[in-house]
Structure formats: C-alpha cells, structure tokens
C-alpha cells in the first residue's frame with residue numbers, strides 16, 4: 001500500500017496550517033507527526049483519515065483518491081485512534097474491541113469465533129486480559145486508552161493512524177504499545193502514522209517524521225536527518241538540548 005499526499009494544503013479560518021507539501025508513505029514505515037499545540041497535527045491526521053474534505057491537493061491511497069474509496073473498504077485499509085473518545089453507548093471491554101471487526105463483517109453478520117479470538121488476543125497484547133466483561137466506564141484512563149488501541153489492533157488495517165497513542169499511558173505501557181506498533185511495521189509490513197508530543201518517543205520508534213511548524217511549513221523525511229536539537233528548538237519555540245547516552249540520544253528542554 002502506498003499513501004501519497006500531493007500538494008496537500010490545510011487552512012483553518014485565516015490561518016494556513018500546512019503550506020502545500022508532498023509526502024509518500026510506503027509499507028513498513030513508521031511516521032511521527034510532531035509540532036506545538038495548535039499547529040494542526042490532529043487536523044492533518046483527520047484529513048488523511050478522510051474526516052475532513054476542506055483541503056487542497058490530493059490524498060491518494062494506492063492510486064485512488066480517498067474520496068473515491070467506499071468508507072467500509074477504507075476502514076479495512078486505514079484505522080484511526082482518536083485523541084479522546086466519547087462513550088455514547090458504553091459496553092463491555094470485549095464488545096468495544098469487537099467493534100474493530102465491523103468493517104470486516106457483512107450487514108447484519110454476527111462476529112465469528114475468529115473475531116472473538118482476535119479480540120481476546122488484542123486485549124492480551126495491551127495488557128487487558130481478564131478485562132473482557134468489565135464495563136468501559138469502570139476502566140481507568142490508561143486502561144481505557146489501551147482498550148481503544150486494542151480496538152484498532154483488532155481492526156487490522158494496513159495503515160494505522162494514531163493521535164497521541166501514548167496519552168494516559170504509564171512509562172512501561174508507553175514503550176510496550178509503541179514497541180508493538182513499531183513491530184507491526186518491521187515484522188508485518190504495516191504502516192503507522194502517529195502524532196506524538198515526546199520527541200524521545202518519536203526518535204526511538206519512528207523511522208520518519210513530519211515536523212509541522214506554526215507558520216505552516218512542513219519538513220518531512222528520515223528521523224536521523226530531522227530529529228536534531230536545532231530543528232526541534234525551532235519547531236517548539238523552546239531551546240532543546242541533545243544529551244549523548246550509551247543507549248540512545250536524549251532530547252531535554254534547555
């Protein structure tokens with residue numbers, strides 16, 4: 001699968017969030033989107049997920065503009081983790097994860113034993129084994145976040161779009177979940193695009209990054225080239241220092 005953004009430009013009111021830019025994303029790549037608050041990261045992610053149509057340029061998935069792809073088919077190709085979720089009809093954890101299988105079911109078709117097994121497996125992958133019958137509203141913030149990540153895993157898209165997946169997660173779960181996403185790219189040839197606030201997580205797990213500057217300029221490419229203290233200081237409007245360490249370089253606020 002190939003995702004191409006061609007001269008993509010985003011505007012909100014008088015503000016240009018993204019000046020026209022091109023980007024080509026291949027199977028197996030893990031991208032991080034970085035930028036300061038309000039720079040347009042969520043708007044960009046939602047636009048790529050087909051939720052906004054008020055953009056200029058083209059968004060093309062395997063040679064087809066995303067508007068031309070029926071939504072159910074699109075949901076088998078690309079899945080989105082929202083920054084926050086509203087629970088209109090809270091059910092159990094298992095029922096919630098099973099909604100990830102819906103793009104794969106025919107109208108009125110019930111989930112199969114395979115769907116159930118996959119849902120249980122994804123709960124296990126995010127450390128929620130044993131939570132199957134728990135009501136969603138009784139879960140903690142981090143448990144709920146992991147539940148929605150499990151739901152996206154159960155959807156099994158080719159392209160994973162995630163808005164701040166590390167939100168609400170403790171240190172261990174941040175690394176467990178981002179490691180899992182990275183593995184999907186390296187071992188299963190899936191693609192990931194995730195909005196991250198922590199440059200250290202991006203440097204560790206993303207092979208490519210998109211830096212979304214407040215003036216609408218977009219820089220994109222391999223992480224090694226773009227994840228520098230100079231570029232990050234400009235991006236966040238705050239001094240960022242680079243600390244050498246044996247394990248890997250660390251970025252800290254100056």
Ligand SMILES: Nc1ncnc2c1ncn2[C@@H]1O[C@H](COP(=O)(O)OP(=O)(O)OP(=O)(O)O)[C@@H](O)[C@H]1O
Nearest residue numbers: 012013017035036037038039040041042043044083
């Ligand atoms: N409908 C709208 N009308 C006016 N401004 C809007 C509208 N929607 C979004 N914006 C503005 O566009 C900008 C980008 O919003 P967006 O949510 O994409 O930012 P973000 O980079 O994800 O921010 P954060 O890091 O705070 O989550 C913000 O300044 C927001 O206030």
